[in-house]
Amino acid sequence: MTAEAVLTVPVVHLREWWVAFAPGIVLLLAVITQLVLELTLPYVRTNRGAWVVPLISSLFVLWAGVEAVKQWGRYPTLPVVPERGSPVLAADNLTLLFVLLLLLILLMVTLMSHVFNVRIRLYEAEYYPLLFLSVFGMVTLAYSRDLVVTFIAIEMLSLPLYVLVGLNVDYLKSGEAALKYFLLGAFASGFLVMGIALLYGTFGTLNYQEMAAGTMTLNGPAFLMAGVALVLMGFAFKIALVPFHVWVPDVYQGSPSVVTGFMATGVKAALFYALISLFAQTMADYRSYWVLPVAAFGALTMVVGNLMAIPQTSLKRLLAYSSVVHAGYLTVGLVVPDRIAWGYIWFYLVAYALAVLGSFLIVSYLEPEGKGDVSLDDIRGLARTNPYAGYAMTIFMVSLAGLPISMGFFGKLFLFVEAVHAGWTWFVVLALVASVFSVYYYLKVIVAMFMDVKLVETEAYRKPSPSRLYDLVYLLTLVGTLIFGVVPGPVVELVREAFIRIPL
Amino acid sequence: MTIDPASFIPPGYTLLLALVLFAIGVVGVLVRRNPIVIFMSIELMLNAVNLAFLAFGHQLMVLSGQIYAFFVLAVAAAEVAIGLAIIMAIFRRREEVDVDRVNLLRW
Numbered sequence: 001m002t003a004e005a006v007l008t009v010p011v012v013h014l015r016e017w018w019v020a021f022a023p024g025i026v027l028l029l030a031v032i033t034q035l036v037l038e039l040t041l042p043y044v045r046t047n048r049g050a051w052v053v054p055l056i057s058s059l060f061v062l063w064a065g066v067e068a069v070k071q072w073g074r075y076p077t078l079p080v081v082p083e084r085g086s087p088v089l090a091a092d093n094l095t096l097l098f099v100l101l102l103l104l105i106l107l108m109v110t111l112m113s114h115v116f117n118v119r120i121r122l123y124e125a126e127y128y129p130l131l132f133l134s135v136f137g138m139v140t141l142a143y144s145r146d147l148v149v150t151f152i153a154i155e156m157l158s159l160p161l162y163v164l165v166g167l168n169v170d171y172l173k174s175g176e177a178a179l180k181y182f183l184l185g186a187f188a189s190g191f192l193v194m195g196i197a198l199l200y201g202t203f204g205t206l207n208y209q210e211m212a213a214g215t216m217t218l219n220g221p222a223f224l225m226a227g228v229a230l231v232l233m234g235f236a237f238k239i240a241l242v243p244f245h246v247w248v249p250d251v252y253q254g255s256p257s258v259v260t261g262f263m264a265t266g267v268k269a270a271l272f273y274a275l276i277s278l279f280a281q282t283m284a285d286y287r288s289y290w291v292l293p294v295a296a297f298g299a300l301t302m303v304v305g306n307l308m309a310i311p312q313t314s315l316k317r318l319l320a321y322s323s324v325v326h327a328g329y330l331t332v333g334l335v336v337p338d339r340i341a342w343g344y345i346w347f348y349l350v351a352y353a354l355a356v357l358g359s360f361l362i363v364s365y366l367e368p369e370g371k372g373d374v375s376l377d378d379i380r381g382l383a384r385t386n387p388y389a390g391y392a393m394t395i396f397m398v399s400l401a402g403l404p405i406s407m408g409f410f411g412k413l414f415l416f417v418e419a420v421h422a423g424w425t426w427f428v429v430l431a432l433v434a435s436v437f438s439v440y441y442y443l444k445v446i447v448a449m450f451m452d453v454k455l456v457e458t459e460a461y462r463k464p465s466p467s468r469l470y471d472l473v474y475l476l477t478l479v480g481t482l483i484f485g486v487v488p489g490p491v492v493e494l495v496r497e498a499f500i501r502i503p504l
Numbered sequence: 505m506t507i508d509p510a511s512f513i514p515p516g517y518t519l520l521l522a523l524v525l526f527a528i529g530v531v532g533v534l535v536r537r538n539p540i541v542i543f544m545s546i547e548l549m550l551n552a553v554n555l556a557f558l559a560f561g562h563q564l565m566v567l568s569g570q571i572y573a574f575f576v577l578a579v580a581a582a583e584v585a586i587g588l589a590i591i592m593a594i595f596r597r598r599e600e601v602d603v604d605r606v607n608l609l610r611w
Contacts, residue, residue, distance in 0.1 A: 166590055169593065182587055201556070
């Protein structure tokens with residue numbers, strides 16, 4: 001390679017870059033604003049003024065959402081050979097759909113956090129900046145078109161999460177969860193970055209477009225195989241595929257409930273998009289290297305995750321294993337070499353995020369003081385003492401199980417139909433059998449709420465909802481799950497439109 | 505000033521060293537029980553990755569490998585800050601950090 005080739009710097013118009021990455025920048029502005037408010041206004045640190053920061057933060061999230069919508073249609077799909085250089089950060093329409101999903105999750109988590117944090121006396125000054133920094137990492141990950149940026153973005157979303165998990169210092173299990181998550185997470189990122197180094201040794205570049213356009217110039221297929229395997233291990237840890245799922249139940253149970261809801265949805269959405277853009281799009285020419293391992297991980301995840309979920313008695317652990325199993329279903333979309341299937345991964349993740357956040361909303365206000373968890377015994381007879389929560393929980397469980405009249409049903413339907421068309425029949429059959437089995441433990445929750453007699457009573461079990469903010473999140477999750485469970489058309493149109501619109 | 509390329513250590517040797525260091529790090533994480541030592545082993549893994557980046561950069565005769573090593577260093581430093589803080593927080597609460605004893609959460 002000549003010296004000139006090395007020194008050629010792609011021309012990037014700075015203003016264009018700022019505009020394209022505006023959602024991320026707005027989130028950073030939000031972090032700065034939160035920190036300045038916490039430092040300068042003593043009022044926001046009092047119990048009466050604690051609503052100020054979440055309110056202003058929600059406005060920032062809406063602003064970021066508007067900026068993301070404005071980018072819509074600019075590049076329906078990224079050009080394979082870009083006009084000016086290979087971008088490190090770029091967004092096509094699918095990216096924007098995922099960014100909007102992340103912002104929706106952030107908005108709901110911000111709305112949920114306030115009341116919960118006051119109740120368990122979580123110190124809020126660090127909470128919101130950490131939350132927003134983590135989502136900034138996720139948005140960067142969605143924009144990333146370079147493996148180094150991908151690595152840094154994954155760390156940027158993980159590091160604040162390690163702290164958020166352990167933020168509840170009064171609760172011994174919270175610290176333990178943070179330690180486990182951190183040690184295993186750092187271990188997994190070691191594998192990830194070693195895999196990235198090996199891919200660098202294979203392709204001679206880490207830019208997605210140069211990787212896709214170039215050939216394996218160096219060192220041969222053994223390096224590629226090892227690199228793909230190690231990168232896949234790093235990703236499998238983060239999205240909790242069996243056998244890298246062992247941390248999930250412990251960490252999900254130990255962390256504050258709202259943070260658990262955030263982890264279960266946000267991390268999964270961001271990492272799945274990273275998997276799509278790295279493996280399904282960039283390494284499409286090297287499918288034989290990664291498709292079977294991904295499918296094997298997915299199949300193992302569905303089987304083992306379901307078996308482990310069945311004996312659970314803690315609601316948070318049950319939801320943790322449920323999130324493991326859902327990662328397995330999502331890999332079905334990943335192995336299909338078709339953009340529309342990746343769009344349906346997004347659809348599935350929306351359904352999943354609504355149902356999971358709704359469930360954790362209920363968990364977060366039902367959990368007894370100082371216990372940090374809700375067991376199946378605790379929710380016995382809930383449908384009678386608190387029908388509001390009982391029926392909502394039923395709908396979320398139905399959606400997670402993928403039964404009809406819920407968004408989760410259509411999520412599975414679209415994904416599996418695409419996979420059958422692509423010839424993955426055995427995989428889909430396995431996924432269907434797995435989801436039939438999974439109905440058992442979701443029904444267990446419903447049965448406990450409707451059939452059993454109440455054992456313990458606390459105030460939370462009677463009050464419909466402790467706050468208007470909770471009602472708002474209820475409304476978003478319930479209405480979303482139900483309406484798109486009956487008429488999924490508009491969202492599907494959005495997915496289809498994402499790929500066919502002509503660039504402006 | 506010109507440097508004779510023949511005087512360089514061949515990238516293959518650097519890479520081999522990197523892989524050996526990485527393996528030592530992995531074994532260290534799996535075998536040791538003290539979180540601080542586990543953490544040191546993870547750092548060893550990351551440094552092995554840096555060496556691998558340098559080896560490949562050398563093989564390609566480009567600078568980007570060395571630049572990536574700096575990114576990994578920065579991330580490793582951030583991980584140290586967070587990790588030691590978490591270990592300290594646990595130690596203050598329970599006066600011990602053996603990973604086998606940190607076991608309130610069980611399947």
